[in-house]
Amino acid sequence: MGDLKRRIEALPSPARPGFWRSPLRGVRFTAVLGLVLLAGLTLVFVTGFLSYAAYNPDLAAVNDKTPDKGLLGFYLFAWPTGPHWLYRLTQGVHVTLGIALVPVLLAKLWSVIPRLFALPPVRSAGHALERLSVVLLVGGALFQVVTGVLNVQVEYVFPGSFYRLHFYGAWVFLAGFLAHTVLKLPRAVRVLRAGPGPLGTDELAAPDPAPATLSRRGALAMVGAGSLVLLATSAGRSSDVLRPTALLAPHGVGEPGSGPNGFQINKTAASVGIRTADTGPSWRLTVRGPAGAFRFTRDELLAMALRSAALPIACVEGWSTSDQWWRGVRLRDLAAIAGFPGHPPSVLVESVQRAGSFRRAALRSNQVADARSLLALEVNGEPLTPDHGYPARVIVPAAPGVMNTKWVGSMTFGDL
Ligand SMILES: Nc1nc2c(c(=O)[nH]1)N[C@H]1C(S)=C(S)[C@@H](COP(=O)(O)O)O[C@H]1N2
Numbered sequence: 001m002g003d004l005k006r007r008i009e010a011l012p013s014p015a016r017p018g019f020w021r022s023p024l025r026g027v028r029f030t031a032v033l034g035l036v037l038l039a040g041l042t043l044v045f046v047t048g049f050l051s052y053a054a055y056n057p058d059l060a061a062v063n064d065k066t067p068d069k070g071l072l073g074f075y076l077f078a079w080p081t082g083p084h085w086l087y088r089l090t091q092g093v094h095v096t097l098g099i100a101l102v103p104v105l106l107a108k109l110w111s112v113i114p115r116l117f118a119l120p121p122v123r124s125a126g127h128a129l130e131r132l133s134v135v136l137l138v139g140g141a142l143f144q145v146v147t148g149v150l151n152v153q154v155e156y157v158f159p160g161s162f163y164r165l166h167f168y169g170a171w172v173f174l175a176g177f178l179a180h181t182v183l184k185l186p187r188a189v190r191v192l193r194a195g196p197g198p199l200g201t202d203e204l205a206a207p208d209p210a211p212a213t214l215s216r217r218g219a220l221a222m223v224g225a226g227s228l229v230l231l232a233t234s235a236g237r238s239s240d241v242l243r244p245t246a247l248l249a250p251h252g253v254g255e256p257g258s259g260p261n262g263f264q265i266n267k268t269a270a271s272v273g274i275r276t277a278d279t280g281p282s283w284r285l286t287v288r289g290p291a292g293a294f295r296f297t298r299d300e301l302l303a304m305a306l307r308s309a310a311l312p313i314a315c316v317e318g319w320s321t322s323d324q325w326w327r328g329v330r331l332r333d334l335a336a337i338a339g340f341p342g343h344p345p346s347v348l349v350e351s352v353q354r355a356g357s358f359r360r361a362a363l364r365s366n367q368v369a370d371a372r373s374l375l376a377l378e379v380n381g382e383p384l385t386p387d388h389g390y391p392a393r394v395i396v397p398a399a400p401g402v403m404n405t406k407w408v409g410s411m412t413f414g415d416l
């Protein structure tokens with residue numbers, strides 16, 4: 001029996017420190033990656049929560065798909081309409097940086113993997129809490145990366161709404177991230193301050209390291225190169241000029257086509273079941289408000305005071321266009337028709353689209369009031385094409401693409 005026990009103990013087990021032999025592991029390597037993530041992920045968190053605020057989720061009846069958010073929506077505010085490229089910037093940073101940090105995140109996880117197997121799993125109450133924060137951290141990070149990447153690659157394989165999963169996932173991840181930062185940042189700073197000499201203890205270094213085939217500096221350079229490659233092949237998602245370099249962007253989405261309407265399309269008319277009968281000569285726009293309900297043909301809308309605005313489409317899925325030249329009726333002029341000649345209220349915009357998501361959106365009063373917010377009839381000097389929302393679509397400065405409802409059928413003005 002004693003012999004068997006000895007032989008079992010001699011088996012290679014990841015719980016034995018000697019099992020992990022890479023000479024790269026060590027507190028310095030982990031501290032560098034950790035500080036990069038601290039800075040980078042902070043920006044990803046901030047832009048992510050801004051994206052949630054930009055959705056007007058507290059126009060609860062319509063936009064909010066996260067009805068139980070409660071306190072987690074505490075920071076919501078009226079998303080501004082300027083600068084007009086605001087969401088293009090925040091969401092471009094969120095998605096591009098999120099993608100570029102993936103190699104750093106994986107390297108960081110790899111650098112501490114022996115610790116995940118360390119025995120005993122829990123040594124004290126404090127240690128138990130620390131381990132719990134690591135579960136939230138690692139689980140949250142992987143969950144957010146996987147759901148985020150699937151979303152920008154337009155792979156909607158989620159059980160339920162991506163928006164809700166990614167929102168709650170962000171809070172779990174943030175809880176783990178904050179706890180981990182409080183617990184580990186002092187040590188990381190001390191280690192890096194200590195300079196290149198030998199460290200007193202290096203709890204992450206292999207006790208029995210294998211011969212080096214790559215220096216720590218070389219390993220960090222490889223991680224950095226991986227991030228740079230992802231950055232270089234992702235930045236083009238947010239730029240018309242760089243778009244051909246967006247090698248990882250999903251094919252068939254955000255493809256410009258040609259001509260004046262030749263800019264990215266999120267969902268084509270056919271893909272959401274828009275029928276020509278819905279948008280043909282019998283189409284009417286219904287405008288509702290305290291003054292009553294009014295119906296307009298496209299020609300009647302074209303006969304109103306038409307205004308222009310140069311605005312981008314910036315999708316939550318991480319792509320955006322440069323400014324397009326839209327022409328149409330100001331939302332605030334439509335609000336006046338509906339019975340709000342002074343300060344306009346919010347508006348519920350509904351598409352003729354019958355099924356699928358994004359067929360309705362609520363805009364805030366500040367968005368309706370902005371002189372650049374249009375019910376667009378033309379873009380770049382041509383009538384809208386069916387895929388860009390003919391006969392009429394909303395376009396609002398600084399708003400997420402999803403607020404810019406296409407194939408609009410009705411607009412109901414009044415506080416939501
Ligand atoms: N009715 C309707 N409007 C919609 C959508 C939709 O699926 N249905 N998609 C929205 C999203 S998510 C975006 S990013 C923009 C894209 O506009 P575009 O296809 O003209 O570029 O349209 C928005 N308006």
Ligand SMILES: [Mo]
Binds near residue numbers: 266314315317401
């Ligand atoms: Mo979108």
